[in-house]
Amino acid sequence: MPGSSSRTATTVWYCDNCTYGPLNYTLDAYCPSCGHPRCVYCTVTTIKSRG
Numbered sequence: 001m002p003g004s005s006s007r008t009a010t011t012v013w014y015c016d017n018c019t020y021g022p023l024n025y026t027l028d029a030y031c032p033s034c035g036h037p038r039c040v041y042c043t044v045t046t047i048k049s050r051g
């Protein structure tokens with residue numbers, strides 16, 4: 001069904017400093033691996049859960 005893309009989608013990000021991830025965009029403001037705060041260079045993407 002078009003028009004409902006946010007139903008099971010989760011926004012995640014990958015640390016650009018150590019490539020650690022995926023991290024929760026909402027909960028993880030810092031990389032737990034290296035302590036790098038999420039910045040404009042970090043990769044942000046959206047993944048969809050199965051189901």
Ligand SMILES: [Zn+2]
Nearest residue numbers: 015018031034
């Ligand atoms: Zn990191």
Ligand SMILES: [Zn+2]
Nearest residue numbers: 016039041042
């Ligand atoms: Zn970064």
